Amino acid sequence: MDQQTYKQFIIVLLRNYIFGSFIAVFGIGALFMFTTLNINFKESFVLFMILMISLIIMLILESIVFSKHIYPIKKVFLEQNYSLEDLKVAYRQTHRLPILTVYRIFGPHLFGLSFPAMLISYICIKMNIIQLPLYYIGIAFGASVLVAGMHSIIEFYLATKALKPVLITIREKTLTQYKFDFSHHSHLYISIQSKVLYSAIFIGVFPILLFSLATHARFAEASIPLLTEYWSWAIIVIIVSILFAFYGAYLLFNNISEPIQILEGGMRQIQLGKLVYQNDVYSDEFSKLISGYNQMVSGLIRRDSVNKQLLDSLFTTLALALDARDAYTAGHSVRVAQYSVLIGEQAKLDNxxxxxxxxxxxxxxxxxxxxxxxxxxxxxxxxxxxxTEIKTHPVIGATILSQVQPKEEMESLIPGVKYHHERFDGLGYPEGLKGDSIPLFGRIMAVADAYDAMTSDRPYRKGMPYQKALSIIEEGKGTQWDPYFAQLFINYMKKNVEDTNEDRDKQSV
Incomplete structure (x- = not known):
């Protein structure tokens, strides 16, 4: 299967190369040469042979460079022994192939064709085999640069399309064998800005430059004495065309990049756990992308809401099931949670x-x-x-929660479970922590747990009135309980419970 994928990939690349070369070299280059120049059959044949010889040299040089570029990919498809690093190199190289194609065309492709052709043409002109001015060689080189540019654009986009099956196969091989997923990592080998700017500028300017060179050659062939005036005019037109193409490409890039940047920013917010909708202000295909993104955010919000409800229900049900072992402590954990949150709210803790x-x-x-x-x-x-045995329950509880997966979801809950029986003076358990060394949740829950324990009925005693329980907490500030959180709780309970009792008395009257 891997060999078939690789074979098909190479076939597609070769087919694209032949197609792009045919258009560029024979379609544009030969058309420029044989329709612009006024030459006889013998000279046409000589020029054709020069083109073919140069083409063979170009193919030899380019095949050497192509073999070097394709080797990292070939290794993971056709060889048995390869490592994770080999797969990473192959994945990067596959992504780089389109830009490497451009380098090949402006390297061995361009110079392997133009230099031999220029050299052989120079020799043929000097030997009077073909009757052409020497400066035509310079014009031909300029035209070959333009042709190479057009060829590189064609090859770049064809190669970009061809490499997708290879990338998918390499990703699947890496994920299966090494549990490493390339899709979790972004890859920027050429920016959209570069693609848009270079493509738009070259496509906009290429016809004008090629036309200018062809016109120059025709004027020279016809011995029209206006070449100086022609280039004075042509250069102005070319400069204006380049500036217009650059500005148009810049506007096009900004128009494309803005919604992409918005979506990229939204994805970063999602990674941080912030689900934010994006405004749809577009009237093209990007409207569908923004709409799809917002629908995804809606789905995530609904899923998170359901998961939160399920998790909250699970915590509450677990607490009630635990309290149900003893009829006298039924509801204790729920009440302690309510009192703890009450203290946290008074302390201005965030949600x-x-x-x-x-x-x-x-x-x-x-x-x-x-x-x-x-x-x-x-x-x-x-x-x-x-x-002594019952004092082990905080450590047992912390051990139980430490086994829950994923661990990071439980880590923030363990300190309160483990240290809610520590005393502010260091005489508590299980570790005898003192003062602010006791974790925040432990200090808050110690007050809430003690209050509910004092005001709840037990088999051996009745629950005490809330005033007495608050009085005990008042006396224990700074010794048994954190004075700050204890006072916050006392202030709240005195105000709100007394206000509730007064309202009840008024209603009864």
Whole structure:
């Protein structure tokens, strides 16, 4: 299959080369030579033979250079032993083939044809085999440069089209054998600006330059004594044409590049996790691209919304399932999450951090899965040994979350789960962290967890009134709890719970 792809690729390149050469050398070059010059049959035959000899020399030189250019691609298609680096080189070389084609045409193609032809023509003129002025050799060289330019443009775009199956095959081979995907990496070997500017300028100026050279030759053949005046006029026309072609190509490039840059910017935003719609202000094919991009963004937004709902439901369901092991702690994790978010809001945390805080709080007691029911559900106070075992649940919880894939999605939740029982004075567990060395989520969740534990009923006691729980937190500021977050919670609860009670009393009256 690989050999067939490579063989077909070479056939297409050769076919394109013959087609481009025929148009450029025989279509334009020969037409220019034999229709412009007033020569007899013998001279025409001599010029034709000069052209054929030069063509053979050109083909030999160009085949040598082409073999060197194609070798990295040939290696991964026809040889068995190749490495990832070989595939990367072949992939890059395939992308570079169109521009390498241009180099070949302006290198061995142009000089391999024109230099021998100029040399043999010079000899034939000196030997009176053909009756032509020597300066015609210079005109012929100028025409050959123009022909090579037109040939290079044709070959560039034909080669660009031909290499696509090869690129696809190399990508599939690399992905299958080495799990490396070229499509995740951008490749810029020639810019759109260069393609548009050079193509438009050459296509716009080529006919005028070729016509100017042909007209000069005809004037010289007819012995019209106006060559000086002709070139004074022709140069002005050529300069104006070049400037117009350059400006037109510049406007064309800007018109094409603007929507591309907009889409490229949108893709970068998507990579950063920002889904932003783009304004459709175009009335050509780019309108379809912008529309397709916006539809893609809509699909991503819907998918993210569904995934977020599923993930939120999963966290909440997991927390409720965990709390359901003990009827007395039912809803504990959900309430701790609510209190934690409340404190985070008072501390002016951003929405993304608040969402992570809520998820971490929902799972803060997940480690109790590893605690025996005889301890977790015990009626009455725990013994010292039992309390020592239950103190392992933060580490168990952190270990459980560290096994969840992908790890990077869980990393930000683990500190709160592991350190919500640390004390601000360093007397907590599991590591005895102190002060600000306790992670942010751990310090916030410690206040929320303690408040809910104090105000909730237990088998061995009734939940205490919120005023008493707040009073205990007030006394423990700076020792058991972070004073800043503890005070934020106290201020909020005093204001909002008291306001709620007053409203309830007014309604009852």
């Amino acid at each position: 993304e951090t608040l969402d992570l805080l809520r998820k971490s709080a929902l799972l803060h007691d997940i480690g109790k899965i590893g605690i025996r029911d005889s301890i977790l559900l015990k009626d009455g106070r725990l013994t010292e040994e039992e309390f």
